[in-house]
Amino acid sequence: MGELRLMKGNEVIAIAAIRCGGDAYFGYPITPQSEVMETLMAERPWEDTGMVVLQAESEIASINMVYGAAGCGKRVMTSSSSPGISLMAEGISYMAGSELPCVIVNVQRGGPGLGTIQPSQADYNQATKGGGHGDYSLLVLAPASVQEMHDFVVLGFELAFKYRNPVMILADGVIGQLMEKVKLIDQRPRWTNEQIAEISGSWITVGKSKNRKKHVITSLEMDSSIMEGNNLRLQEKYNRMKAEEVRFEAIECDDAEYILVAFGSAARICQKTVQIARKKGVKVGLIRPITLFPFPEKIISEYATKVKGFLSVEFNAGQMVNDIRLAVNGKTRVEYFGRMGGIIPPPDEVEVALHQKLIKG
Amino acid sequence: MSVLADRIKEIIKPENLVYAKSPVLNDDIMHYCPGCSHGVVHRLIAEVIDEMGIQDQTIGVSPVGCSVFAYKYIDIDWQEAAHGRAPAVATGIKRVLPDKYVFSYQGDGDLAAIGTAETFHAVNRGENIVMIFINNAIYGMTGGQMAPTTLVGQITSTTPYGRNVDLNGYPLKITELLAQLPGAAYVTRQSVQNPAAVRKAKKAIRKAFEVQALKKGTAFVEVVSTCSSGWKLNPVDSNKWMEENMFPQYPLGDLKDSSRADADLYRIKG
Ligand SMILES: Cc1ncc(C[n+]2csc(CCOP(=O)(O)OP(=O)(O)O)c2C)c(N)n1
Ligand code: SF4
Ligand SMILES: [Mg+2]
Numbered sequence: 001m002g003e004l005r006l007m008k009g010n011e012v013i014a015i016a017a018i019r020c021g022g023d024a025y026f027g028y029p030i031t032p033q034s035e036v037m038e039t040l041m042a043e044r045p046w047e048d049t050g051m052v053v054l055q056a057e058s059e060i061a062s063i064n065m066v067y068g069a070a071g072c073g074k075r076v077m078t079s080s081s082s083p084g085i086s087l088m089a090e091g092i093s094y095m096a097g098s099e100l101p102c103v104i105v106n107v108q109r110g111g112p113g114l115g116t117i118q119p120s121q122a123d124y125n126q127a128t129k130g131g132g133h134g135d136y137s138l139l140v141l142a143p144a145s146v147q148e149m150h151d152f153v154v155l156g157f158e159l160a161f162k163y164r165n166p167v168m169i170l171a172d173g174v175i176g177q178l179m180e181k182v183k184l185i186d187q188r189p190r191w192t193n194e195q196i197a198e199i200s201g202s203w204i205t206v207g208k209s210k211n212r213k214k215h216v217i218t219s220l221e222m223d224s225s226i227m228e229g230n231n232l233r234l235q236e237k238y239n240r241m242k243a244e245e246v247r248f249e250a251i252e253c254d255d256a257e258y259i260l261v262a263f264g265s266a267a268r269i270c271q272k273t274v275q276i277a278r279k280k281g282v283k284v285g286l287i288r289p290i291t292l293f294p295f296p297e298k299i300i301s302e303y304a305t306k307v308k309g310f311l312s313v314e315f316n317a318g319q320m321v322n323d324i325r326l327a328v329n330g331k332t333r334v335e336y337f338g339r340m341g342g343i344i345p346p347p348d349e350v351e352v353a354l355h356q357k358l359i360k361g
Numbered sequence: 362m363s364v365l366a367d368r369i370k371e372i373i374k375p376e377n378l379v380y381a382k383s384p385v386l387n388d389d390i391m392h393y394c395p396g397c398s399h400g401v402v403h404r405l406i407a408e409v410i411d412e413m414g415i416q417d418q419t420i421g422v423s424p425v426g427c428s429v430f431a432y433k434y435i436d437i438d439w440q441e442a443a444h445g446r447a448p449a450v451a452t453g454i455k456r457v458l459p460d461k462y463v464f465s466y467q468g469d470g471d472l473a474a475i476g477t478a479e480t481f482h483a484v485n486r487g488e489n490i491v492m493i494f495i496n497n498a499i500y501g502m503t504g505g506q507m508a509p510t511t512l513v514g515q516i517t518s519t520t521p522y523g524r525n526v527d528l529n530g531y532p533l534k535i536t537e538l539l540a541q542l543p544g545a546a547y548v549t550r551q552s553v554q555n556p557a558a559v560r561k562a563k564k565a566i567r568k569a570f571e572v573q574a575l576k577k578g579t580a581f582v583e584v585v586s587t588c589s590s591g592w593k594l595n596p597v598d599s600n601k602w603m604e605e606n607m608f609p610q611y612p613l614g615d616l617k618d619s620s621r622a623d624a625d626l627y628r629i630k631g
Binding site for chain 2: 023068090209219
């Protein structure tokens with residue numbers, strides 16, 4: 001029960017995929033996440049659980065293989081890093097439009113273009129604002145530890161099927177490469193055909209029996225009035241996610257005068273910054289969004305009337321800061337601090353930025 | 362008029378029936394232009410599925426192209442793939458449902474231009490699927506632009522002075538290339554321009570599905586097809602144009618009939 005192991009974030013993604021009863025993984029190598037598929041291939045889950053693992057010819061192929069297998073009601077996932085996710089964008093949009101569940105892991109690296117293989121959080125906007133074409137949203141989870149890499153695979157599949165929507169785990173190279181203690185779930189069986197029929201029997205394509213209507217997985221609709229209805233249904237689903245799935249962590253916010261907002265590995269650094277600042281007598285707190293979509297706007301707007309300012313700390317040029325500003329709606333100051341290109345600032349650099357941008361400024 | 366209607370009513374009786382539409386093909390009116398090959402090939406697929414008794418075990422993957430709506434007409438489960446990605450989608454389905462029948466249905470733009478990589482790699486892996494390839498030498502759906510299969514000199518909306526090799530390269534004989542791949546089991550080129558050809562094409566499609574059941578590798582059926590609208594010809598002239606111009610470039614017949622290659626032929630020595 002609850003086996004403890006010392007593992008890399010990327011490896012644990014693979015192990016969690018097998019242990020939670022995953023049916024298939026399709027992927028294409030890219031640093032800094034190639035260990036996901038390498039671990040799966042070394043584990044050979046097809047011999048034990050029957051899980052399929054296939055190296056595709058590209059990320060375009062992998063996401064479309066995910067589409068095909070997900071359309072059969074299976075629990076399917078892929079993983080990649082930034083440039084690969086860009087290639088998947090069309091397929092992800094198709095999956096959102098066809099309402100197919102799946103888990104997509106993005107272990108982000110720096111961009112734009114080929115950029116750098118060093119860690120980054122520059123795909124925040126891509127992940128939370130769609131990334132592909134059309135009005136759609138992914139449910140986006142941001143792990144800040146190896147344990148969360150594990151837990152969010154399990155949670156990701158639950159949410160993907162609850163909403164019939166792709167879930168993205170937006171990690172970064174730090175969390176992917178980090179080694180930490182992790183508590184693994186025990187092996188769960190893959191769903192039987194009967195279970196799949198019970199969970200998704202109304203829409204899956206598994207061969208049509210004589211007495212049921214054919215099922216068609218598609219995002220296409222030529223009739224504008226029906227298509228608008230489809231769009232409205234999707235929006236209603238995203239609103240349900242906003243009402244039910246917001247997850248965050250608030251650390252030392254109760255008496256805080258300033259609040260840092262950071263996700264993923266940036267939040268780990270900010271946790272230390274909070275300690276440094278508090279030792280110096282500055283009351284600083286930290287809000288760590290765990291779901292980036294839906295964004296924890298309510299808690300931020302609540303604190304907006306209580307604090308002197310927010311500092312958004314991100315390993316990008318300032319993307320999440322815009323969501324914070326929307327939530328704050330002018331009620332207090334919102335500043336940004338970040339580094340790019342794969343540079344990870346130490347906690348005291350963040351503390352200096354807090355002074356310069358908010359406290360002094 | 363009413364005399365004719367009465368005569369017709371008299372003729373339409375079960376005992377006079379010489380041919381019936383397969384129930385796997387539904388009664389919806391197809392959106393295809395008159396003289397288009399797509400509808401005929403749909404019928405053949407439906408008949409094969411019906412005759413093999415595999416309606417409840419078959420999943421089709423439709424492309425982006427004029428046949429995007431194939432799922433409207435053949436009464437089986439379908440997935441509609443992104444442009445060019447049907448072989449990857451079919452791979453995903455087949456890998457998690459290895460005992461079902463899975464086929465992709467694609468046009469030449471879909472299969473041999475934007476989806477070339479997915480096509481090649483699905484066949485190279487020897488995916489146990491059927492791939493149906495409608496080669497009409499043009500992009501029908503988007504209004505008659507050049508396809509990779511467009512013939513030299515052929516006029517399309519993006520080759521208004523005829524396909525020019527210096528600018529556009531050569532007609533892509535992708536079926537010949539695919540036949541070289543060790544994962545291919547059965548590769549054939551057919552057409553549906555007359556009843557004899559239709560019967561042969563149906564046999565080939567049936568064989569492709571049987572190859573899939575035996576898990577011998579990929580079964581690939583090209584159908585050299587007409588696009589009366591894209592070619593701006595009436596149905597009769599389309600058939601003539603196809604026979605005169607397409608068949609010499611895309612000769613009909615089997616290109617491969619075996620099974621996927623023995624892995625030992627490709628194995629390292631030690
Ligand atoms: C990514 C993408 N690019 C372009 C298109 C536009 N498009 C739709 S169908 C098509 C060509 C289809 O031609 P073909 O595959 O030959 O099928 P046909 O209509 O001739 O049967 C194109 C370019 C699209 N839907 N998606
Ligand atoms: S445009 Fe061409 S391919 Fe499309 S339906 Fe008409 S004839 Fe057929
Ligand atoms: Mg075409």
